[in-house]
Amino acid sequence: MTTNLQNSPLDFSNIQTARGLSYRVLCAGLDGTQFASRLLEDALGMGDVSGQDRRLATELTYGVVRRERTLDAIIETFVSRGRSSVEPELWCLLRLGAYQLIFLTGVPTHAAVNETVALAGSVGRARWTGFANGVLRSMTRALTGEPVNEPGRRAVPLRDGNYLGFDRDLFADSHEQPAEYFAAAFGFGDWAARRWLERFGFERLLKMGFWFNAAALPCLRVNLLRVDREVLLEDLSAAGVSASEGTLPESVRLGEMARITELPGFRQGWFTVQDESAMAAARLLNPAPGTRVWDMCAAPGGKSTHMAEIMQNHGTLLASDIEFRRIMNVEQTRDRLGLTMISTRTIYPDSRNLPDGPFDAILVDAPCSNSGVLGKRPEARHRVTAENVAELCELQARLLGAGLDRLAPGGRLVYSTCSIEPEENRELVLKVLAGRNDVELQEEQEHIPGEPVDGGYQALLQRT
Numbered sequence: 001m002t003t004n005l006q007n008s009p010l011d012f013s014n015i016q017t018a019r020g021l022s023y024r025v026l027c028a029g030l031d032g033t034q035f036a037s038r039l040l041e042d043a044l045g046m047g048d049v050s051g052q053d054r055r056l057a058t059e060l061t062y063g064v065v066r067r068e069r070t071l072d073a074i075i076e077t078f079v080s081r082g083r084s085s086v087e088p089e090l091w092c093l094l095r096l097g098a099y100q101l102i103f104l105t106g107v108p109t110h111a112a113v114n115e116t117v118a119l120a121g122s123v124g125r126a127r128w129t130g131f132a133n134g135v136l137r138s139m140t141r142a143l144t145g146e147p148v149n150e151p152g153r154r155a156v157p158l159r160d161g162n163y164l165g166f167d168r169d170l171f172a173d174s175h176e177q178p179a180e181y182f183a184a185a186f187g188f189g190d191w192a193a194r195r196w197l198e199r200f201g202f203e204r205l206l207k208m209g210f211w212f213n214a215a216a217l218p219c220l221r222v223n224l225l226r227v228d229r230e231v232l233l234e235d236l237s238a239a240g241v242s243a244s245e246g247t248l249p250e251s252v253r254l255g256e257m258a259r260i261t262e263l264p265g266f267r268q269g270w271f272t273v274q275d276e277s278a279m280a281a282a283r284l285l286n287p288a289p290g291t292r293v294w295d296m297c298a299a300p301g302g303k304s305t306h307m308a309e310i311m312q313n314h315g316t317l318l319a320s321d322i323e324f325r326r327i328m329n330v331e332q333t334r335d336r337l338g339l340t341m342i343s344t345r346t347i348y349p350d351s352r353n354l355p356d357g358p359f360d361a362i363l364v365d366a367p368c369s370n371s372g373v374l375g376k377r378p379e380a381r382h383r384v385t386a387e388n389v390a391e392l393c394e395l396q397a398r399l400l401g402a403g404l405d406r407l408a409p410g411g412r413l414v415y416s417t418c419s420i421e422p423e424e425n426r427e428l429v430l431k432v433l434a435g436r437n438d439v440e441l442q443e444e445q446e447h448i449p450g451e452p453v454d455g456g457y458q459a460l461l462q463r464t
């Protein structure tokens with residue numbers, strides 16, 4: 001699927017700056033049908049964008065999407081005529097300006113305001129200039145500049161437990177309405193905020209909010225069939241990239257944002273990007289070399305390739321997915337990493353071409369709400385809703401059942417998600433198991449976001 005950056009009434013033909021690029025992407029994503037992350041990928045691929053502009057455009061785009069709800073709550077305080085009377089693209093411009101004023105370090109206030117306001121003229125909306133200037137300047141004056149280290153009506157959460165103080169109320173009171181405060185100040189949905197508050201308590205919830213809102217640094221999984229972790233670390237260090245050992249023997253944590261495809265060893269297939277919580281799934285299944293393995297929901301191939309590495313590239317591994325385009329990503333990564341044991345299959349929507357099996361090991365890495373990885377998926381936080389979760393649970397139960405039906409006697413299956421919602425995890429597994437007497441639950445792992453990596457769940461099941 002190609003994305004559509006033309007999806008806006010504004011004229012972007014004269015725009016060349018990082019702010020302009022980000023504004024264009026945010027405007028194209030306003031109708032909610034396209035992911036800003038994909039639009040940004042397309043936009044960055046179109047022109048010759050310098051490293052610095054690329055970083056700024058990425059930070060602005062991801063940041064505005066992530067903190068959309070927080071920005072809206074703040075902007076509403078400064079727009080007396082009400083949001084409904086402001087054109088969506090103008091509101092979007094205010095979000096971009098407010099994000100820079102509040103969340104971006106290293107950008108002088110006057111630059112944030114002036115350059116944002118100048119964008120209005122560049123896209124053919126000079127008539128917006130006075131209004132945008134007025135709103136952003138009054139926002140600047142309302143910043144107290146005082147460091148604040150606890151939540152409150154006037155406190156905007158920044159990073160690492162620090163807040164930015166305003167001279168007026170922006171949010172609900174954090175003592176009286178903690179869920180409402182959290183949702184607006186950290187930028188999450190009401191449903192998610194209420195249920196996480198009940199489950200984790202306010203202090204842990206705040207830590208989770210800060211974790212999700214920090215720019216997540218990537219983690220690499222070393223392809224130990226091609227290189228030792230020490231050699232990769234030495235090469236990264238020689239290239240001036242800060243990196244250190246992760247907690248697993250195959251993991252490396254990057255200490256800074258980097259263009260992955262330009263890191264040493266990328267083309268040689270020395271590593272792939274994968275968070276440690278995601279590495280836990282293949283490790284739990286731990287398929288033996290020489291066995292028959294099926295990765296049911298495989299694309300883009302992170303866990304298939306991990307399993308093939310664990311199996312020393314020996315045996316058979318079928319990687320299937322419902323999305324053909326994403327199956328091509330599996331094939332690219334497979335070829336880059338040299339994992340010839342992996343074959344692929346695109347599953348039809350009615351599942352009529354599921355493999356017969358039986359398999360010795362199956363991974364069901366189900367589509368989920370992504371509520372454990374909201375730092376990496378900026379749009380996903382707006383989709384963690386009761387309706388979405390209920391719909392996903394039906395699909396997840398169907399996929400898990402289809403996997404269990406294709407397990408050889410004694411075979412093992414890992415069901416995994418990157419969600420932290422019990423309905424998609426333990427409750428779902430127990431519900432499916434209640435309907436059959438040929439499977440035992442052997443082990444479960446739950447990861448809470450930020451403690452210390454991304455969130456997720458894995459259950460190891462065995463066919464009797």
Ligand SMILES: C[S@@+](CC[C@H](N)C(=O)[O-])C[C@H]1O[C@@H](n2cnc3c(N)ncnc32)[C@H](O)[C@@H]1O
Pocket residue numbers: 296297298299300301302303304320321322323326347365366367368
């Ligand atoms: C969490 S992602 C998988 C990530 C992958 N395992 C990895 O580690 O790179 C879930 C995948 O399930 C796929 N999917 C959704 N419905 C499916 C179905 N009915 N059958 C197979 N795959 C499906 C989606 O296209 C998506 O790629």
